[in-house]
Amino acid sequence: MPGRTQLYGDGEGPEDPAPSPPVHYAEQALLGALLLNPARLNTLGPLEAVQFHNPAHAAVFAAMASLPAPEAAVHAKEPVWLTAVHDHARRDARVLTASYLHALVQACPAPEHAPAYARIVRADHARRTLRAQAERLVQAATGSTMPDPAATAMTRADALAGFLDNLASLFPPHPGSLPRTPLPPPPEHDSGAEAAYEERALLACAVARPETLTAMRWLQADDFATPLHGQLFRCVAQLAHRGDAVDPVTVLWEAQHHGLVPSLPPREILDLVSTPAGAAEHWGERVLQRSLLHQARTAGLRIRAYTDDPATSVHQLVTGSRRALADLTAVRARWHHATHPGPAPRAAPTSTAARAGPRSPRTKPASAVRTGR
Incomplete structure (x- = not known):
């Protein structure tokens, strides 16, 4: 799964000496599931960006929640929505890279478990x-x-x-x-x-x-x-x-x-x-x-x-x-x-x-x- 340094892209930026808490990986999995299928935003229950532990993750979720969901057929073929999410999120998280959004998708083991990941975020x-x-x-x-x-x-x-x-x-x-x-x-x-x-x-x-x-x-x-x-x-x-x-x-x-x-x-x-x-x-x-x-x-x-x-x-x-x-x-x-x-x-x-x-x-x-x- 991607580490924190991938926010900076290509190994740039400082290494985080402290291990990431479990909620970090739940946030990654949740965002990855939403990037794959933005329609899952409606299945999560009450969730806000402020509830995320990682500020960059919070910025990504806030961007998803504020942007109109793309058409499923268009989203499956072109990364237009991912680009819009990245551009919007970078207003609050300047270190965020486009490659990190793709890494979030890889970090999601089971996109259908997005509601469970959201419950972990809320609990933390x-x-x-x-x-x-x-x-x-x-x-x-x-x-x-x-x-x-x-x-x-x-x-x-x-x-x-x-x-x-x-x-x-x-x-x-x-x-x-x-x-x-x-x-x-x-x-x-x-x-x-x-x-x-x-x-x-x-x-x-x-x-x-x-x-x-x-x-x-x-x-x-x-x-x-x-x-x-x-x-x-x-x-x-x-x-x-x-x-x-x-x-x-x-x-x-x-x-x-x-x-x-x-x-x-x-x-x-x-x-x-x-x-x-x-x-x-x-x-x-x-x-x-x-x-x-x-x-x-x-x-x-x-x-x-x-x-x-x-x-x-x-x-x-x-x-x-x-x-x-x-x-x-x-x-x-x-x-x-x-x-x-x-x-x-x-x-x-x-x-x-x-x-x-x-x-x-x-x-x-x-x-x-x-x-x-």
Whole structure:
């Protein structure tokens, strides 16, 4: 089958050191089948030039789709249509040679299999597009300069979910639909100084006002970037939900029952939960937003790993990607509950400044986090 260098003609141009992917040969076979019989364009189903992996192949297909099909009798005798396709395609692919079009014909093992070749082209384009969608989700989840990173990440997640729905309608399911790709390790949490400050502030506020935890059931220990902070939050929440007394000493005693005292000296635990500043709800939303972005990044990386595995079929990509997004959906539901309270609003100070409390470095008030101001 012709290689990439034949685009340049007679050995001119650079050799491509990387082997061509399987879709390259499917594109060649498809174009060869169409050059032999342009009427097969009507048998391919939905296919666009942008779906081709090779830009020169995309230019050839675009030329075929835009030019009127020749009469079968004329096409069988004279290469008039091939010449027109070549001239039209060279507007976007200057390296394309007439000899390469003839080589495409030789590259087609079975012209009647053109619809199968088209399905391969669509499947490979679906994989590349899904990878790009996953990459955009990862970028949104790691972008700290965005005015509303949570809303941006969820918009990207919605776009990805919609794309998966479209793929599911185009590619029928088949047995063995679960991907076998080894999952990458989850990314590290954002456990920098800002995250640590906010989590410590939340713990101290929760101890000072444990009644607020009743309205904060949307926050879980796993949302904390520092696992030890999450375990201490669990201790405070359990005391509050049991109706027991909550203060730094009772939290220290509960922490000992959870095996946390050997990890953190008692004096440090007392200091950590004894200096409240601001409102627990505000800090809780900050912690939950970090958890939401972390889960969005995790989902994007998992989906990207699926797309990087050539053994994964399109339906397996859909199934695995939906499972990855399901974990994000669970955190997203809690985030929505936290930032969009129901008809009965939570008790809150009269001013936004009092509600938010003192800001940690680069931290917006909770209201600004919700509205994107």
